[in-house]
Amino acid sequence: MVSVTIKNLTKTYGTTVAVKDLNLKIKDGEFFIFLGPSGCGKTTTLLCIAGLIKPDKGDLWLGNELVTSAERDIYVTPQKREVAMVFQDYAIYPHMTVFKNIAFPLEVRGEDKHEIVERVTTTAKLLGISQLLDRKPRQLSGGQRQRVALGRAIVRKPKVFLLDEPLANLDAKLRVKTRTELKKLQLELDVTTIYVTHDQVEAMTMADRIMVQKDGIAEQIGTPHELYNHPANLFVAGFIGSPEMNFTDCTLIKEGKRLWLDAKEFKILMPVEVVPKLKSYVGEDLIMGIRPEDLYERESIKEGTQKNAFRITVDVIEPVGPYLLLHLRKGCLSLVARVKHTRARIGQEVSIEMDRSKIHIFDKKTTKAIL
Amino acid sequence: MFTKDKMVALIFFLPSLVLVGYFVYACIGWNVVVSLSDWKGLTPSYNIVGFDQYLSLFQDPVFLTSLTNNLILISLFVPGSLFLGLFLAILLDLKVRWEGVFRAIYLLPFALSFVITATLWLWMYQRDVGVINTLLEKIGLGFLKSGWITDPNIALYCVVLAIIWQFAGYTMLIFLAGIRSISESQIRAAEVDGASGFYLYRRVVIPQLKAPALSAFVVLMVFALKAFDFIFVLTGGGPAYRTYVLALMMFRETFSMNHFAYGAAIATILFLLALVIVVPYLYLSFRREAE
């Protein structure tokens, strides 16, 4: 169980930059997630940590050991790194039984036969696949194969545990169930775990900390709470959270000592506390973000009379489990609000109130958050 | 059942069914009949005499020599080609630059006619000015010179070497496809598990090559049985029947000596031997496809 430190990691394929100048320190025993859309560089980073890919630039430490250094031409082979990896397609050996598959990493190292049998059976029991030990992979279901892959990875008691979208090929129900099991497993084993996924729900429920990646660049690194409530930029704000955060262009207007947020179709009076921070952005092109759950339905109000509410038409009402999603439209403004119940009908106008403490503002040009 | 569609299909099928049905199946049957007759000489004779021809065969020293030669051929050529092909495939799998070029070079002999390769190796093995002997002389290994295919003791092995040369590219191709069908993530998983180099190939790659190996095996075996062109041109069966094989014997008996029934018997035996090899294989592969 060690920490993982990455400095200035860069990897290019031809003209595409897969990972650009990544700096990251993952703590001992942490459940760390690389999150991002396809092609953002998360798997490439993972493969560099495993030693399966050599980066063009940068250094990599496992604990205190420098295992990769592009500049100093240091490179420890994956065989020697004591990391374990679970691949997206599981990659279990089709010609070996489940037992042999799990035993393989131990056999490679020449472990004692009895020791191997003991460790394999313990691991199989832990994962609930003891009864499958004699079977061949082609006789197993997807979920079972995944456990075999897991077994093969944990039987070695690795220092770092790498998982590349392990739940991607499972059906929805199994995915949710396995998610919890994986989290429990990680806590039990207390291994530094790096997990790659494009599913932000997965990331938010499992991670201690998350790195959101896009086009090879780390957009933000932080706890799920931080990412959700204080997204550093537009991309992170839009990527995390389901349903997505609402965005609309806006500007700030000064009125005396107060600031109004002008989003054309509505105006919100910003609370006093935030004025100092926002003062310098008056007149700039900005983007405002507010999550659907921070929009509330109110009793009827008169347009323009409130500082944080406005009238808007309901386009579609979408029931989602215990909630209703109101798809709202006014002019060219579209918003989604998540409510428990509504009195409105499609085509009718409702009054929507905004929780002003949850408003996010982004600089349109830099996409960075300023509130 | 017999919709217009199916009728149309049948019409299109007919030429192929007739051609294959006659030229393959009917002819095989006819051959068996001939083998049971006493036809000898230029006028056909269909008096059925039972298994007389077969009995004579098994007492004929030429037949027994030919059979032995075929067996030696099979036992050397098949493993030899498989191993050389596997070796080449592994080499080429190691992410080599110009892999395509090397692959094309190793496969080239297989694309050539056996007549061509036989004439090439005639030249290679020629005793006085042939390639191998002059090369050996040039590099100071002159004492290794030999009569090669004129030497009764090693003629057959010279033949085996030459046909391994021809077939290695084919088995290489088959194995290469098999190796490449193993997912990259499996190899990566094995590397992370700690396996590398020879160990990785031995435990992860090669065991998964059973299917390609089997299909190559069948093709090679059948070839070893029906090998005719090559030996006919290279040695003509000599010296002293040392490279005489069944296919050659059949041809000589039938077309040179007009022992039609005798030749047909040899041919039938060849056919049965091929069936023994091919039928289990086809059965297995059809069953696996159904899975």
Add this chain to the structure above:
Amino acid sequence: MRIPKLRRVTLYILLVFLAFLFLLPLWTNITTSFKTLKDVTYTTPIEPPLTPTTEPLITAFNIMQRPLLNSLTFTVASTILSCLLGSINGYILTKIRFKGSNIVFLFFTIGIFIPYQAILVPLVLTISKLGLYNHVGGLILTHTAYGIPITTLLFRNFYALIPDSVIMAAKTDGAGTWTIYRRIVLPLSLLPFVVAGVFQFTSIWNDFLFGVALARGPWSMPASVALANLKGTTTVMWNLLMAGTLWYALPVLVIYLVLAKYLMRGFMAGAVKG
């Protein structure tokens, strides 16, 4: 990265050495074809000719002119015919459901593996009876018939990959069997035609057994037989023999250089199944 220990240099040396071994016979073929008899005796086969001459090549060509033409004729004809029939068979076997289609497929597939000795005598008798002995037509018929199994296999494997939904859509649009073949399946068949065509051309061109059994006459003999004869009558004139070999090998070499990729697919056809 798979074998970091083994030095790359050793690997390449090995590969080049093997390449040398594989190309050696062909190289000596080429050099010898341009040598005078004197050169043949006095230079090693690896060395290029001291006094290059095209005489062997010209003589060989004159001898083999007619056989080469014969080979070309029946090879092209049989290739086209067997490929067409194979395509139709493959289509019927994969796109038209009928009971026993698997048995019919097996019926054809076995034809790939039979040793031709088992049908040689009846074949010769049949071809004679048809008056096609010592005639290019006899070879066309023979090679077409025995080419059908492998072309059927190649096309069948390829057509199996065309989704049934495409065919069903065509049927709902009102297309009949022949129309579907002509307007949907055939246009998609460029690749298998190339693979089957290249494979058949190579196999038929390279054939010797049928040639020597059915067409030994001077007017109808294929190039393969002519070459074998050349060996018989000119045991000492290696340059001539090599030159003849070069002419015979030429078409296949050209195909190989241009279309090797497709030929390889043909070779792998029956193989990597299962």
